[in-house]
Amino acid sequence: MSNPPLGKLSAITSILTLPGLSTTGQGVGAILVGIVIDNSEITWGTCEDIPANDLPDFQSPFLVDEGIATIKESVVPFLIGQKLTIFRPLATGIESLMETVTISKPKPRSEKRSQGISRRAIITGFLSTSEPEAASALVEQITVERPIHPAIRHGLSQALASAVAMVRGLTVAEVIAEEFDLPIPSTAVALQMPIQRGQSLLIHDQVSALAYTVGGTDPEDSIGPDGQQIQHFIRQLQERLVESGQHGQITIHLDAGGSLGRLYGNDAGKVLGALYGLEQAASPCLIRVQDPLIMDDLDAQIKALSQLRDYLRMRRMSLQLVAGAKIHTLDDVRAIARAEAAHMLHLVIPRLGTIQELVLAIQACQSNGVGILLEGTSSTFTAQIALATQPDILTYPLDRPGDGGVATFHDEMARTLAWLAKKESSLYRGRQEIQE
Numbered sequence: 001m002s003n004p005p006l007g008k009l010s011a012i013t014s015i016l017t018l019p020g021l022s023t024t025g026q027g028v029g030a031i032l033v034g035i036v037i038d039n040s041e042i043t044w045g046t047c048e049d050i051p052a053n054d055l056p057d058f059q060s061p062f063l064v065d066e067g068i069a070t071i072k073e074s075v076v077p078f079l080i081g082q083k084l085t086i087f088r089p090l091a092t093g094i095e096s097l098m099e100t101v102t103i104s105k106p107k108p109r110s111e112k113r114s115q116g117i118s119r120r121a122i123i124t125g126f127l128s129t130s131e132p133e134a135a136s137a138l139v140e141q142i143t144v145e146r147p148i149h150p151a152i153r154h155g156l157s158q159a160l161a162s163a164v165a166m167v168r169g170l171t172v173a174e175v176i177a178e179e180f181d182l183p184i185p186s187t188a189v190a191l192q193m194p195i196q197r198g199q200s201l202l203i204h205d206q207v208s209a210l211a212y213t214v215g216g217t218d219p220e221d222s223i224g225p226d227g228q229q230i231q232h233f234i235r236q237l238q239e240r241l242v243e244s245g246q247h248g249q250i251t252i253h254l255d256a257g258g259s260l261g262r263l264y265g266n267d268a269g270k271v272l273g274a275l276y277g278l279e280q281a282a283s284p285c286l287i288r289v290q291d292p293l294i295m296d297d298l299d300a301q302i303k304a305l306s307q308l309r310d311y312l313r314m315r316r317m318s319l320q321l322v323a324g325a326k327i328h329t330l331d332d333v334r335a336i337a338r339a340e341a342a343h344m345l346h347l348v349i350p351r352l353g354t355i356q357e358l359v360l361a362i363q364a365c366q367s368n369g370v371g372i373l374l375e376g377t378s379s380t381f382t383a384q385i386a387l388a389t390q391p392d393i394l395t396y397p398l399d400r401p402g403d404g405g406v407a408t409f410h411d412e413m414a415r416t417l418a419w420l421a422k423k424e425s426s427l428y429r430g431r432q433e434i435q436e
Helices: 064-079 089-097 119-124 130-136 148-166 172-179 230-244 259-263 269-284 300-312 330-339 353-368 379-389 404-435
Strands: 014-020 030-037 041-047 098-108 139-147 190-195 209-215 253-257 288-290 319-322 344-348 373-374 393-395
Touching: 014 064, 030 064, 030 148, 041 148, 064 089, 064 098, 064 148, 089 148, 089 353, 148 353, 172 379, 172 404, 190 404, 209 230, 209 393, 230 253, 230 269, 259 269, 259 373, 269 288, 269 300, 300 319, 300 330, 330 344, 330 353, 344 353, 353 373, 353 379, 373 379, 379 393, 379 404
Parallel strands: 190 209, 190 393, 209 253, 253 288, 288 319, 319 344, 344 373, 373 393
Antiparallel strands: 014 030, 030 041, 098 139
């Protein structure tokens, strides 16, 4: 890592917070957080969550008012006065911060012998209503200390990385690459475009995958009582790609959302049969299927996906499994990657916390030979992270079809790479002049 510039060391002098509009379309809102540098410049980050259906017990929903209060009470005292020379110590500090909150928790039930129903009560038709009333009162308020919400950690790390980049005259991609001992980026990351049924396909040259998300909770409605509806859609998509001559370049990504498991009662053999049908429908295109089934906890999810992957090997199928459910922390990523339960992991940037936590998650996948599908909402920041860490593919949220995200990701990467190439060329010429 290169040394920070000598001279006056810029510091954080104040922090601004204000509510913003979420880009996720989930109505949960966002927090705009600004890092003021030497009372003269400011960088911004956005704290917003991409809600998960399987929110873990230890994590509360993201709430804007509570988040702003947490930043003022827990974050501001830590950050004010911090020097903006290196990013990682600041990220580590953010990860260690805690918040104190009051939550509702069920009271432990006391074992009480049932008195039974008296003969008189049966005759008179009188039954006590005290039991339901008691049941509704079995909740207590307790005060707990827990890490601040990952969406807040991420938004703060956005602003901090941008601040360090500004002070040092670097791009965010350069800051990440240098501090994590990664190569300075020189190539763009492949892009995935979310689509919906009936959408006209105008595919950019930079797109290497099309993603469709199965909606609804009733699999018989969303994929058909025997899975034939989704097979039919995949076959139609394959035919359009073959007609356009793009079948050799485009992968089909199907986010099943556990629908195959719900349809077949999580029977691995039957789910495998459905996966085989999808592979045949997509051929000659490669197909990835995300979360064909979703189990109750991470251990069960790893076991189920590992079994399916073993079945795929035995059948010599080319279909790839993508794990997206039950991933909320760096430890979750490491557990799935070590088990090699899937060919690829779908990492959603705000859910994992700071940029440091995200980079370590990506490195855990890469060190275990597991692919990475990286998703983010901030096009500028997500593109910078992707350039530095080089995941296999970059996507806008899968529930937002269209090419708008593709264009913004592409343009941000192109601008950054052009600037880095210009800097490298100037540096090379300077070295040549010195040698002469």
